[in-house]
Amino acid sequence: MKLYNKVIVTTLSIAGTSVSFSLVAGPKEGEADLDSAPIEKIEVVQHRQPFRGDIPLKELPQSIQTISSERLLDAGITDFQSSLSLSSGIAAQNSFGGLWDSFAIRGFAGDENLPSGYLINGFSAGRGFSGRRDTSNIQSIEILKGPGSALYGRSEPGGTINILTKKPVFSEQGYLQASVASYDNYRVEGDYSNALNEQLAYRVNGAYKDADSFRDTIDSQSLSLTPSILFKLSDTLQLNYELEFLDQETPFDRGIVVLNNDFDTVPRERFFGEPNDGPMQVKALGHQLTVEQKFNENWDMLYGFGYRTSSFDGYSTEVELSTGRQILYLDNKTVSRQRRYRDYDARDSSARFELSGHIQTGELLHHVLIGADAYDYSLDQIQQRWRSTWGGQDSTYSVNLNSPVYGQAQPEVSPNTDRQEKQSAFGVYLQDQIDLSAHWRMLVGFRFDKFEQNLLDRLHASKEAQSQTATSPRLGLVYQGSASYSMYLSYSEGFRPNSGTTSEGKAFKPEHSQSYEAGIKFGDDATGFSGTFAMFKAQKSNILTAEPNGSGESFALGEAQSQGLELDLQAALGADTSLHFAYAYTDAQTGNDMVNLDWGVTIPRGSQLINIPKNSANLTLQHFTQLGGYDAKIGTSVNYVGERLGDTIEPNYILPNYTTVGVFTSLNISNNLVASVNIDNLFDAEYFVSSYSALWTMPGTARTIQASLRYEF
Numbered sequence: 001m002k003l004y005n006k007v008i009v010t011t012l013s014i015a016g017t018s019v020s021f022s023l024v025a026g027p028k029e030g031e032a033d034l035d036s037a038p039i040e041k042i043e044v045v046q047h048r049q050p051f052r053g054d055i056p057l058k059e060l061p062q063s064i065q066t067i068s069s070e071r072l073l074d075a076g077i078t079d080f081q082s083s084l085s086l087s088s089g090i091a092a093q094n095s096f097g098g099l100w101d102s103f104a105i106r107g108f109a110g111d112e113n114l115p116s117g118y119l120i121n122g123f124s125a126g127r128g129f130s131g132r133r134d135t136s137n138i139q140s141i142e143i144l145k146g147p148g149s150a151l152y153g154r155s156e157p158g159g160t161i162n163i164l165t166k167k168p169v170f171s172e173q174g175y176l177q178a179s180v181a182s183y184d185n186y187r188v189e190g191d192y193s194n195a196l197n198e199q200l201a202y203r204v205n206g207a208y209k210d211a212d213s214f215r216d217t218i219d220s221q222s223l224s225l226t227p228s229i230l231f232k233l234s235d236t237l238q239l240n241y242e243l244e245f246l247d248q249e250t251p252f253d254r255g256i257v258v259l260n261n262d263f264d265t266v267p268r269e270r271f272f273g274e275p276n277d278g279p280m281q282v283k284a285l286g287h288q289l290t291v292e293q294k295f296n297e298n299w300d301m302l303y304g305f306g307y308r309t310s311s312f313d314g315y316s317t318e319v320e321l322s323t324g325r326q327i328l329y330l331d332n333k334t335v336s337r338q339r340r341y342r343d344y345d346a347r348d349s350s351a352r353f354e355l356s357g358h359i360q361t362g363e364l365l366h367h368v369l370i371g372a373d374a375y376d377y378s379l380d381q382i383q384q385r386w387r388s389t390w391g392g393q394d395s396t397y398s399v400n401l402n403s404p405v406y407g408q409a410q411p412e413v414s415p416n417t418d419r420q421e422k423q424s425a426f427g428v429y430l431q432d433q434i435d436l437s438a439h440w441r442m443l444v445g446f447r448f449d450k451f452e453q454n455l456l457d458r459l460h461a462s463k464e465a466q467s468q469t470a471t472s473p474r475l476g477l478v479y480q481g482s483a484s485y486s487m488y489l490s491y492s493e494g495f496r497p498n499s500g501t502t503s504e505g506k507a508f509k510p511e512h513s514q515s516y517e518a519g520i521k522f523g524d525d526a527t528g529f530s531g532t533f534a535m536f537k538a539q540k541s542n543i544l545t546a547e548p549n550g551s552g553e554s555f556a557l558g559e560a561q562s563q564g565l566e567l568d569l570q571a572a573l574g575a576d577t578s579l580h581f582a583y584a585y586t587d588a589q590t591g592n593d594m595v596n597l598d599w600g601v602t603i604p605r606g607s608q609l610i611n612i613p614k615n616s617a618n619l620t621l622q623h624f625t626q627l628g629g630y631d632a633k634i635g636t637s638v639n640y641v642g643e644r645l646g647d648t649i650e651p652n653y654i655l656p657n658y659t660t661v662g663v664f665t666s667l668n669i670s671n672n673l674v675a676s677v678n679i680d681n682l683f684d685a686e687y688f689v690s691s692y693s694a695l696w697t698m699p700g701t702a703r704t705i706q707a708s709l710r711y712e713f
Contacts, residue, residue, distance in 0.1 A: 046292075048292050048300050048302050048356075049122070049162075049164070050121070050122030050302060050304065050352060050354055050371075051122060051151045051354070051369070051371070052356075052369075053356040053357075053367050053368070053369040053431065053433070054300075054356055054357065054358060054367055055367050055433050058486055058521050058523070059433070059441055059478055059480065059486065060433075060443075060476075060478075060488075061441075061443055061476030061477060061478050061488035061489065061490040061517075062144060062145055062146045062476070062488070062490055062517060062519075063145035063146065063517070063519055063521075063532045063534040063566060063568070064142065064143065064144050064145065064532070065087045065088070065142075065143045065145075065532070065568050065582075066140050066141070066142055066143075067083055067086050067087065067140060067141040067143070068139075068140050069135070069138055069139055069140060069166075071086065071580075071620075072135050072138065074622065074633065074635060074664055074666070075620070075635075075637055075662065075664060075678070076662075076664055076676070076678030076680070076706050076708070077135060078134060078135050078136075078187065078189075078207070078209075079132050079133065079134060079135060080101055080132070080133035080134070080135060080138070080141075080163070081095070081101045081102075081103065081132060081133070083135065083138075083141060084103055084141075084143075084161075085618055085639050086580070086582065086618055086620070086637075087143045087568065087582055087618075088566040088567065088568050088582035088583055088584040088616070088617075088618075089105060089106050089145065089158070089159075089564070089566045089584035089586055089616070090103050090104065090105055090143070091103065091104045091107075091109075091586075091611055091612050091613060091616065091641075091644070092611065092689050092690045093109045093112065093116070093610075093611050093690055094112055094610075094611070094690055094691070094692045094696075094698075095132075095690065095698065096113075096115075097252035097253050097254055097280070097316065097318075098132070098250060098252075098253045098698070099129075099131060099132070099248075099250055099252065099280055099282060099312070100115040100116075100129060100130065100131060100132065100282075101115055101116055101118075101130075101132060101133055102115060102116045102690075103116050104116075104158065104588075104609075104611065104612055105143075105145070105156060105158030105159040105160075105161070106145065106157070106158030106159060106536060106538065106562050106564065106584075106586060106588075107158060107538075107560075107562030107564075107586050107587075107588025107609055107612045108156045108157055108158040108538070108540065108543075108560070108562060108588070108609075109156070109609075109611075110126075110156055110496070111498065111499060112610075112692075113499075114126075114499060115128075115129065115130065117156070117160075118160070118161040118162070118163065119160060119161065119162040119163065120162075120163045120165065120286075120288070121162070121163070121164060121165055121242070121288060121290070121304075122162065122304065122352065123288055123304065123306040123350060123352075124306075124348065124350060124375065125163070125286075125308070127308075127346060127348045127377050127379075128284070128308060128309075128310035128346030128347075128348050128377075128379070129282055129284065129310040129311065129312040129344060129346060130246060130282075130284050130310060131222065131246055131248040131250075131282040131284070132222070132248070132250075133163075134206075134207050134209075134222065134224040136189050136190075136191070136205050136206055136207040136224055136226070137165045137166050137191075137205045137206070137224070137226035137244075138163055138164070138165065138166070139164045139165055139166045139167070140163075140164045141161065141162075141163055141164070142161070142162045142163075142164065143159060143161050144159055144160045144161070144162065145158070145159040145517070145534065145536070145566070146158075146159055146490060146492060146515055146517050146536065146538075151369075151371075151429055151431065151445070151447060151474075156494075156496065156513075157492070157494050157513035157514075157515045157538040157539075157540055157562075158538065158562065165226065165228070165242060166191065166193075166203060166205060166226075166228075167203065167228065167230060167240065168193050168195075168201035168202050168203040168228055168229060168230040168240075169193050169195075169201060169203070170195040170198070170201045171193075171194070171195065172193070172194045172195075172713070173192075173193055173194075173713065174190070174191045174192035174193060174712070174713055175190065175191050175710055175711060175712040175713070176188075176189075176190045176710070176711050177189045177190070177708055177709065177710040177711075178708065178709055179706055179707065179708040179709075180706070180707055180708075181211075181704055181705060181706035181707070182214075182702075182703070182704045182705050182706070183211065183212045183213055183214055183704070184211065184212040184219075185209075185210075185211040185212065185704075185706070186209070186210050186211065187207060187208070187209040187210075187211070188207065188208050188209075189205075189206070189207040190204075190205060190206065190207075191203070191204075191205035192204050192205070198232075199231060199232045199233070200229065200230070200231050200232075201229070201230045201232075202227070202228065202229045202230070203227065203228050203229075203230075204225075204226075204227045204228075205225075205226055205227075206223070206224050206225035206226055206245075207222075207223075207224050208221075208222070208223050208224075209221065209222045209223075214268070214269055214701060214702040214704075215253060215268075215269050215271055215699075216269050216270060216271040217251070217271050217273075217275040217406070218250075218251050218253055218271060219251075220248070220249060220250040220251070220279065221248070221249045221279075222246075222247070222248040222249070222250075223245075223246070223247045223248075224244075224245070224246055225243075225244075225245040226242065226243065226244050226245070227242075227243050228240065228241060228242040228243070229241050236293060236294040236295070237291070237292070237293050237294070238291075238292050239289070239290070239291050239292075240288075240289070240290045240291075240292070241287070241288070241289050242286075242287070242288040243285075243286070243287055243288075244284065244285070244286035244287075244288075244308075245284075245285055246282065246283060246284040246285075246310075247282075247283050248281075248282040248283075249279035249280070249281055249282075250279055250280055250282070251273065251275070251277070251278075251279050251280065252273060252277070252280050252314070252315075252316035252317075252318070253271065253273060253698075254272070254273065254318050254319060254692070254695075254696040254698075255691075255696055255697045255698035255699060256268060256270055256272075256697055256698075256699055257270075257272060257319060257328070257335060257401065257694070257695050257697075258653075258694045258695070258697050259328070259332065259694070261652070261653065261654075261694075263656065263686075263688065263697075265401075266401065266402070268686055268699035268700075268702070269702075270404070271404070272317075272318075272319050272335055272337065272399060272404060273316065273317045273318065273337075274317035274337075274339070274406060274408070274410065275406050275407075276406065276407060276410065277314070277315040277316055277317055277339075277410070278314060278315065279314060280312065280313070280314035280316065280342075281311070281312070281313055281314050282310070282311070282312050283310065283311050284308065284309065284310035284311075285308070285309050285310075286306070286307070286308040286309075287305075287306065287307045287308070288304070288305070288306050289304070289305045289306075290302065290303065290304045290305075291303040291304075295357075298357045298358055298359070299355065299356070299357030300355070300356050300357060301353075301354070301355055302352070302353075302354040302355075302356070303352070303353055303354075304350075304351065304352040304353075304354075305350070305351050305352075306348075306349065306350045306351075307348070307349045307350075308346075308347070308348045308349075309345075309346070309347050309348075310345070310346045310348075311343075311344065311345045311346070312342065312343075312344040312345075313341075313342060313343040313344065314341070314342065315339065315340070315341050315410075315413075316339070316340050316341075316342070317337050317338070317339050317340075317397075317410075318337060318338055318339075318340065318696070319335055319336070319337055319338075319695045319696065320335075320336040320337055320338050320387065320388060320695075321693055321695055321696070322387075324390050325338075325387060325388050325389070325390055326695075327388075327395060327398060328401065328695075332401070333400060333401050333402070334395060334398050334399075334400065334401065335398055335399050335400070335401050335404070336388045336395075336397075336398045337388075337397050337398060337399065338385060338386060338387045338388070339385070339386045339397065339410060339411055339413055340383060340384065340385045340386075340413060340416075341382075341383070341384040341385075341413050342381075342382070342383050343380075343381075343382040343383075344379070344380065344381050344382070345379075345380045346377070346378065346379045346380075347377070347378050348375065348376075348377045349375065349376050349377075350373065350374065350375040350376075351373060351374055351375075352371065352372075352373040353371060353372050353373070354369065354370070354371035355368075355369075355370045355371070356368065356369045356370070364434050364435065364436065365434070365435040366432050366433075366434050366435075367432065367433040367434075367435075368430075368431070368432050369429070369430070369431040369432075369445075370429075370430050371428070371429050371430075372426075372427065372428045372429070373426075373427055374424075374425065374426040374427070375423075375424070375425055376422075376423075376424045377422070377423045377424070378420065378421065378422045378423075379420070379421045379422075379499070380419075380420050381417055381418075381419055381420075381421075382415075382417065382418050383416045383417035383418075384413035384414055384415050384416055385413055385414070385416040386411040386412065386413045386414065396411065397409075397410075397411055415459060417459065418457070418458040418459045419455065419456060419457045419458060419459070420455070420456045420458070421453065421454070421455050421456075421499060422453070422454045422455075423451070423452070423453050423497060423499075424451075424452050425449060425450065425451045425452070425497070426449070426450050427447055427448060427449040427450070428447065428448050429445065429446070429447035429448075430445060430446060430447075431443065431444070431445030431474070432444050432445070433476075438480075439479055439480050439481065440477070440478070440479060440480070441476075441477070441478035441479075441480065442476070442477055442478075443474065443475065443476035443477070443478070443490075444474070444475060445473070445474040445475075446471060446472060446473045446474065447471070447472045447474075448469070448470070448471050448472075449468075449469065449470045449471075449472070449495055450467070450468075450469050451467070451468045451469070451470070451497050451510065452465070452466070452467045452468075453465065453466050453467075453468075453497060453507055455507055464507045465507070466507045468497070468509075468510050470495035470510065470512070471493075472492070472493050472494055472495050473492070473493055474490070474491070474492045474493075475490065475491045475492075476488060476489065476490040476491075477489045477490075484522060484523060484524045485520060485521065485522040485523070486520070486521050487518075487519070487520045487521075488517075488518070488519055488520075488521070489517070489518050490515075490516070490517045490518075491514075491515070491516055491517075492514070492515045493512070493513065493514050493515075494511075494512065494513035494514075494515065494540070495510055495511070495512060495513075496510060496511040496513070497510045497511075498510055498511060498542065508542065509542045510542060511540050511541065511542045511543055512540060512541050512542065513538060513539065513540035513541075514538065514539055514540070515536065515537070515538035515539075516536065516537045516538070517534055517535070517536045517537075518534070518535050518536075519532055519533055519534030519535065520532070520533050527571075527572065528570070528571060528572025528578070529569070529570070529571045529572070530569065530570050530571075531567065531568050531569025531570060531581075532566070532567075532568050532569075533565070533566070533567050534565065534566045534567075535564070535565045536562075536563065536564060536565070536566070537561070537562070537563040538561065538562050538563070539559065539560065539561035539562075539591060540559070540560055540561075541558070541559045541591075542558075543558065543559070543560050558590065558591065558592045558594045559590065559591030559592045560588065560589065560590055560591055560609060561588070561589060561591045562586060562587065562588040562589075562609075563586075563587050564584060564585045564586040564587055565584070565585050566582075566583070566584045566585075567581070567582070567583045567584075568581070568582045569581050569582075576623055576624040576625065577621065577622065577623045577624075578621075578622045579619070579620070579621055579622075580618075580619070580620040581617070581618070581619050581620075582617060582618045583615075583616070583617040584615070584616050584617070585614060585615055586612060586613070586614060586616075587614060588608065588609040588612045589605075589606050589607055589608050589609060590603060590604070590605055590606065590607045590609070591605060592605050593605050601649040603648070603649060607645075607651060608644075608645040608651075609645065610644070610645050610646065610647065610648050610691070611644050611645070611646070611655075611690045611691065612644055612645070613641050613642035613643065613644045613657070614642050614643070615640070615642035615657075616640060616641050616642060617639075617640045618637065618638070618639050618640070619637070619638045620635065620636070620637040620638075621635055621636050621637075622634075622635035623635065627667055628667075630667050630668055630669060631667075631668040632665065632666065632667045632668065633664075633665065633666045634663075634664070634665045635663070635664050635665070636661065636662065636663045636664075637661075637662045637663075637664070638659065638660070638661050638662075639659065639660050639661075639662075640657070640658075640659045641657060641658055641659075641687075642657045643655065643656060643657050644690075644691075646688075646691035646693070646694065646697065647691065647692070647693045647694060650693070650694070653691070653693070653694050655688045655690075655691055655697070656687070656688070658685055658687030658688070658700070659685065660680070660681045660682075660683075660685055660687065660700070661681070661682045661683055662678065662679060662680045662681065662682060663678070663679050663682055664676065664677070664678045664679075665677055672711055672712050672713060673709070673710070673711055673712075674709075674710045674712065675707075675708070675709055675710075676707070676708045676710070677705070677706070677707050677708075678705070678706045678708075679703065679704070679705050679706075680701065680703065680704045680706075681700070681701060681702060681703045681704065682703065683703075684702055684703040685700070686699070686700075687699070687700040688700060
């Protein structure tokens with residue numbers, strides 16, 4: 001809960017509905033604070049969450065974690081990717097030169113050549129290009145573990161992430177925050193909401209960032225704006241519209257070079273690209289319109305429409321991965337590079353209809369969810385490239401490993417890829433969670449999808465098309481032992497279309513998955529102790545991975561499987577101290593022998609999946625106290641990531657484990673003004689976040705100190 005001078009605002013999630021309270025209060029004469037102030041008015045705005053129905057989270061047969069905006073604020077986290085380290089079982093993946101969010105849940109990451117999929121208020125945001133998502137409009141992040149294809153359609157069996165955005169409220173509230181950090185990092189963030197009348201409220205939030213980096217020559221700018229309006233047509237009907245504008249400029253950065261598994265080959269700040277290429281430009285414009293209608297106490301209707309355009313273009317210079325073209329393997333001092341131009345454009349439109357409620361049949365209570373959705377998506381990809389000659393003797397456009405010189409004459413690029421992909425899909429879904437007794441719940445659900453894909457290769461004047469259908473069932477059983485714990489079992493099947501084509505220009509078959517999960521959820525309001533323990537096993541077929549030459553193409557890896565366990569818990573250690581802990585053991589590996597024909601490399605069954613640690617954990621402690629007579633908050637966050645495979649076709653390239661420590665503190669200077677300091681990577685550990693190959697390995701951020709001043713009203 002946030003305290004303001006005149007307004008108290010909080011958001012809760014109850015049985016599939018986010019509820020925003022605006023409590024307008026005025027202190028009595030002689031009162032020093034709001035603790036004893038009378039409440040003059042209470043505004044309650046409910047927002048039905050898609051794919052949820054009216055089932056409380058604790059009664060769903062799956063592991064679900066929620067990361068609040070307050071936790072992000074305390075930790076000084078301002079980007080979506082970094083926030084995921086607070087949950088169990090999520091691993092960072094290749095971020096395509098630092099230009100998009102990429103992660104794996106329970107070992108499964110999707111296509112390495114595209115951003116990871118996630119939802120925003122139930123709408124897909126992973127198709128197309130959205131840069132590195134800012135947290136300025138995030139109210140909370142729901143991490144729904146396990147396969148969601150029986151509801152959401154295309155999704156990974158590891159889980160689905162749904163971002164809930166900040167919604168307008170019918171009372172004035174907001175904040176303005178300015179931050180300055182190491183490496184000339186400057187950021188301004190703001191949020192303001194108010195009502196125009198009793199029916200119409202609006203909200204505007206966003207952030208602007210101008211930042212250098214610990215990496216040589218890397219500087220970036222980004223602007224995110226997300227205005228929204230809420231129109232209460234009646235007590236039972238409301239409309240919500242949200243717009244998202246994104247403009248980012250970031251140089252393409254593949255990281256450092258590692259030779260012979262020596263992670264001290266070069267300093268972590270060394271850049272092997274070309275500053276004269278300029279930044280990559282990422283732009284996106286998104287629209288969401290939802291209509292919520294409440295028929296009675298039992299039934300609700302939810303309509304949704306989304307439209308999003310995005311683009312990604314610019315030049316890049318990258319270390320050459322082909323052994324036959326790389327001089328470095330011959331003299332250990334000269335790095336061959338290639339140059340590319342990319343111009344990618346995406347358009348994504350979607351619609352959703354959903355009816356949810358409950359009915360009684362005899363002794364049984366049915367929580368019913370019925371829905372249908374559709375999307376139409378197109379992706380245009382133009383890529384031009386220059387490469388050094390085969391044989392490794394051409395030193396044109398190369399740099400010295402230890403002292404790269406920038407500003408060389410830049411070679412002209414020539415066409416390499418020019419293709420268009422169009423996807424369209426329609427799906428219907430039905431779910432019934434039945435209260436069998438006071439203690440037992442049973443969930444039965446299924447989804448039917450029809451998917452069409454058309455591929456046009458303009459360079460080779462070829463076309464390819466396919467049409468697929470899939471049925472995805474879901475079964476679950478919950479035992480509600482008491483108000484403080486429940487146990488569950490679940491089984492699901494999943495379906496996910498694959499983008500792109502094989503090297504022969506043929507469309508890839510869709511992925512199919514199966515997943516099993518068992519867990520226990522526990523929570524006691526009196527002690528403040530709650531959490532989830534889950535065990536899982538999943539497998540899927542027809543998975544893709546990126547070609548090791550960095551061409552941006554994919555090849556079929558075949559089958560993969562993942563199994564493990566997770567623990568997420570929260571605890572109150574006394575009246576003023578809280579703890580959050582997340583741990584995951586994930587064993588993700590290939591399920592069959594596979595030969596990469598382009599490279600002539602055998603990938604045996606049981607090979608680990610790239611960038612997936614077997615062990616990972618996060619521990620966050622927070623304590624409320626007083627400093628100099630002012631209310632204050634201090635805390636620390638410790639993050640551990642185990643060893644990971646760093647190259648799909650090179651089993652001996654292993655990224656080392658690492659531990660980072662962050663500390664944070666905030667001081668309430670007044671009812672409106674808060675000062676805070678965050679230190680990330682306190683001990684300046686040298687670590688590596690992810691890798692595509694030994695020549696494209698991304699180092700973690702050096703120690704960073706950030707100071708912020710926040711004015712709330």
